[in-house]
Amino acid sequence: MTLELRDVSKRFTGIVAVDHVSFQARAGEVTGYLGPNGSGKSTTMKMITGLIEPSDGEILFDGQPIRNDLLGFKRRMGYVPEEPHLYSHLSGLEYLIMVGQLRDLPTRPTAERIDGLLRLLSLHGDRHVPMSSYSKGMRQKVLLSAALLHNPDLVLLDEPFSGLDVSTSLVLRSLIQELAARGKVVLFSSHELETVERVCSHVVILHRGKVVADDSIERLRTLMALPTLEEIFSQLAVEQDTVAVSREIADLIRA
Amino acid sequence: MDAELLAASARGDASQLFGQFAALLVFLSVGSLWGAGMYAGTVRTPAEALAGAWSQEHSMLTMTMLVVGIFAVFSWDSTFPDRRDVLVLAPLPVRGRTLFTAKIAAVATALGLTVLVLNGLSAFAWALALAPDGVGILGNLRFIAAFWVALPSAGIFLYCAILGVQGVVAQLSRRWYLRASSFLQIGAFGLILGVFLLEPSFTTAKALGAAENQRVLAWLPSYWFLGLVNALSGAYPDSAMTSLARRAVAGLAIAIFFAGGAYLLSYFRTLRKIVEEPDILPGAHGGMWLPRFGSSPKTALAQFAIRTLGRSRQHRMNLAFYVGVGFALVTLIITPVEDAKRLAGIDVLRQAMNVPMLLASLMVLCLCVLGTRVSFSRPLDLRANWLFRMMPMRGGEVCLSATRRALLALSVFPVCVGCAVLFLRYWPWVAVAKHLLLFGLFGGLLVELLLIGFRKIPYTCSYLPGKSKIHVMVLASVALLPLALINCVEFERWVTADWLLYGAAAAMLAGAGFAVRRYTSRDLELSGEIQFEEFAADELIGLGLE
Numbered sequence: 001m002t003l004e005l006r007d008v009s010k011r012f013t014g015i016v017a018v019d020h021v022s023f024q025a026r027a028g029e030v031t032g033y034l035g036p037n038g039s040g041k042s043t044t045m046k047m048i049t050g051l052i053e054p055s056d057g058e059i060l061f062d063g064q065p066i067r068n069d070l071l072g073f074k075r076r077m078g079y080v081p082e083e084p085h086l087y088s089h090l091s092g093l094e095y096l097i098m099v100g101q102l103r104d105l106p107t108r109p110t111a112e113r114i115d116g117l118l119r120l121l122s123l124h125g126d127r128h129v130p131m132s133s134y135s136k137g138m139r140q141k142v143l144l145s146a147a148l149l150h151n152p153d154l155v156l157l158d159e160p161f162s163g164l165d166v167s168t169s170l171v172l173r174s175l176i177q178e179l180a181a182r183g184k185v186v187l188f189s190s191h192e193l194e195t196v197e198r199v200c201s202h203v204v205i206l207h208r209g210k211v212v213a214d215d216s217i218e219r220l221r222t223l224m225a226l227p228t229l230e231e232i233f234s235q236l237a238v239e240q241d242t243v244a245v246s247r248e249i250a251d252l253i254r255a
Numbered sequence: 256m257d258a259e260l261l262a263a264s265a266r267g268d269a270s271q272l273f274g275q276f277a278a279l280l281v282f283l284s285v286g287s288l289w290g291a292g293m294y295a296g297t298v299r300t301p302a303e304a305l306a307g308a309w310s311q312e313h314s315m316l317t318m319t320m321l322v323v324g325i326f327a328v329f330s331w332d333s334t335f336p337d338r339r340d341v342l343v344l345a346p347l348p349v350r351g352r353t354l355f356t357a358k359i360a361a362v363a364t365a366l367g368l369t370v371l372v373l374n375g376l377s378a379f380a381w382a383l384a385l386a387p388d389g390v391g392i393l394g395n396l397r398f399i400a401a402f403w404v405a406l407p408s409a410g411i412f413l414y415c416a417i418l419g420v421q422g423v424v425a426q427l428s429r430r431w432y433l434r435a436s437s438f439l440q441i442g443a444f445g446l447i448l449g450v451f452l453l454e455p456s457f458t459t460a461k462a463l464g465a466a467e468n469q470r471v472l473a474w475l476p477s478y479w480f481l482g483l484v485n486a487l488s489g490a491y492p493d494s495a496m497t498s499l500a501r502r503a504v505a506g507l508a509i510a511i512f513f514a515g516g517a518y519l520l521s522y523f524r525t526l527r528k529i530v531e532e533p534d535i536l537p538g539a540h541g542g543m544w545l546p547r548f549g550s551s552p553k554t555a556l557a558q559f560a561i562r563t564l565g566r567s568r569q570h571r572m573n574l575a576f577y578v579g580v581g582f583a584l585v586t587l588i589i590t591p592v593e594d595a596k597r598l599a600g601i602d603v604l605r606q607a608m609n610v611p612m613l614l615a616s617l618m619v620l621c622l623c624v625l626g627t628r629v630s631f632s633r634p635l636d637l638r639a640n641w642l643f644r645m646m647p648m649r650g651g652e653v654c655l656s657a658t659r660r661a662l663l664a665l666s667v668f669p670v671c672v673g674c675a676v677l678f679l680r681y682w683p684w685v686a687v688a689k690h691l692l693l694f695g696l697f698g699g700l701l702v703e704l705l706l707i708g709f710r711k712i713p714y715t716c717s718y719l720p721g722k723s724k725i726h727v728m729v730l731a732s733v734a735l736l737p738l739a740l741i742n743c744v745e746f747e748r749w750v751t752a753d754w755l756l757y758g759a760a761a762a763m764l765a766g767a768g769f770a771v772r773r774y775t776s777r778d779l780e781l782s783g784e785i786q787f788e789e790f791a792a793d794e795l796i797g798l799g800l801e
Contacts, residue, residue, distance in 0.1 A: 085641065
């Protein structure tokens with residue numbers, strides 16, 4: 001099983017958000033998808049999920065273009081979006097039941113699975129509470145549960161650690177690796193380079209909509225003769241002299 | 256009309272909606288202007304002139320109070336800062352006082368514009384038409400001034416009274432305030448509409464002075480301000496009017512004092528409470544149980560619609576508006592029947608298939624179905640729609656079927672049950688069953704008709720209020736709905752007299768419902784996908800060439 005992007009581009013009224021991006025994410029490994037703000041990561045994720053259509057190129061899963069059978073593809077995919085936008089008048093439990101029903105999953109096993117996920121993610125006590133009063137981390141846990149509820153073959157995680165507490169972050173870190181070890185394709189986008197370095201075996205770095213690196217972290221380290229992913233990333237995707245900018249900001253607010 | 260409805264996230268077209276409201280108010284004002292011209296051109300006796308003047312003054316006051324009352328109900332909460340205001344502005348060096356003052360200024364401007372647009376033309380024209388002959392320019396100016404003091408005063412009185420109630424309730428914990436608000440808002444709306452439609456008419460000196468009417472007059476603010484107009488204009492001096500004018504001044508002072516006091520209390524307490532207290536506390540019990548509505552995806556969508564309507568205050572208010580109008584019209588239909596029973600001992604309601612009850616039930620059914628369908632069109636949170644967009648769901652047919660079932664469950668079913676319970680008290684069960692069968696089939700047909708072209712999941716599609724053409728809808732409903740329903744009732748009475756005709760009518764309704772349903776399904780097959788945006792994205796892409 002492989003997720004493959006071939007020459008995928010996305011243009012928004014004259015602005016090229018994603019520019020001829022090609023890479024593969026394979027089953028059994030965690031692919032990190034990195035890039036500065038505005039580099040096109042979330043746009044790529046939305047194209048893979050079918051939320052927006054590519055302007056050019058092809059997205060394939062398991063060797064088949066996803067547009068040939070988009071419904072079939074959606075059945076096999078789980079997605080945690082960047083922003084935790086949920087229907088906040090529903091409780092966590094109601095939301096997950098609704099997701100299960102929309103996916104047409106069998107009622108009883110799904111109810112047991114939801115119960116288990118809520119317990120393991122420490123949400124069981126708040127399962128009847130409307131999500132309007134959930135913290136960002138709790139919402140993120142609901143999104144994660146909804147994404148995994150149907151045991152997807154492809155897991156797309158867009159900033160999944162956002163708002164999570166330390167212990168849940170550690171659980172999620174292990175979970176990502178466990179999912180990959182069980183043969184799933186995991187595409188994982190994050191700004192937390194340290195986490196990416198620990199979790200991912202393969203990274204794709206995006207800069208201004210274009211892929212500037214696509215390799216294993218190990219090979220990138222060797223090729224670029226740099227010890228950490230942070231330094232690799234800085235060299236490939238950071239244009240500013242960060243120290244100089246921070247000095248300028250401090251000077252500016254003092255003036 | 257409603258802050259969330261017009262929020263940027265909902266892509267509400269505020270200017271267009273306000274423009275349409277203004278057009279509706281200007282239309283009323285111009286219509287009134289025409290009436291003033293007609294009135295001025297006729298010759299009448301002094302007694303007729305007096306009754307005409309008081310009747311018109313009273314109708315302008317009640318209309319102003321209705322419009323301001325609806326404004327106050329729909330802008331419930333907007334005078335108080337909300338959580339977003341506090342969280343955004345509190346870290347900035349903005350004083351609480353500034354925040355409150357800005358809120359009051361915004362509301363006062365909107366309120367002032369509403370009264371001005373409604374009465375801008377008519378208040379001048381009627382003042383000139385109603386002024387007694389021979390009062391001269393100064394007398395006319397005094398009449399105009401009296402109008403322009405009394406009309407805004409009536410509006411301010413009502414707005415302050417409602418604001419004061421809100422201020423008092425705001426002293427409760429934040430959670431209880433929000434819970435109580437939803438009931439109070441609907442209650443206030445029903446009260447304002449009910450008073451407007453059912454208020455007795457006392458526009459002669461005899462009726463105003465009668466001892467038996469004094470208790471009722473003491474509770475009807477519109478008559479207090481009628482007294483104020485007359486006391487200020489000095490055109491038709493009357494002792495009863497003077498006493499009512501005193502009551503108006505006292506009422507206005509109390510309302511302003513009450514609202515000011517409650518508002519000041521909130522000034523000291525609400526800001527802190529908004530930040531410290533959660534809007535909703537953890538529930539100890541399970542969620543709301545709902546039945547299944549067919550397959551799992553259909554169940555999910557129908558239950559989503561029912562839960563949204565049950566929990567979203569904004570959508571409940573949309574529905575309450577229609578239901579409130581329905582019940583007010585029902586009261587208007589039933590009251591004369593009850594009066595006749597009291598006076599002549601004729602119990603019309605106990606006669607099977609009587610016109611008032613048939614008409615009342617049809618009126619409530621139509622407005623409930625229409626109100627629910629309209630509420631389905633308003634989005635709840637567009638940003639959360641990604642969930643439905645990425646579900647492996649074969650869109651259109653599932654969605655249409657779920658929407659149909661939700662609409663039936665939320666409107667036709669409860670109205671049928673309510674009617675069955677009520678009618679069984681008055682009619683033999685055969686008559687009730689005969690009516691309910693036709694009634695249910697009519698409800699089903701209405702649902703099918705309202706779903707033509709609907710390719711949305713309830714509460715998820717962006718909504719442009721300007722598109723609803725509310726001014727045209729309101730006028731068409733007022734003019735056409737009662738007329739159409741009276742014909743329906745006559746038809747029902749005719750067919751229920753004969754079993755053959757009855758069977759044919761039932762078959763006709765069922766057939767019509769089925770035909771519309773097939774048409775809608777075929778239309779859906781042709782045009783396919785679920786709609787999440789009121790307007791599709793532009794096909795043309797700008798090249799950005801300079």
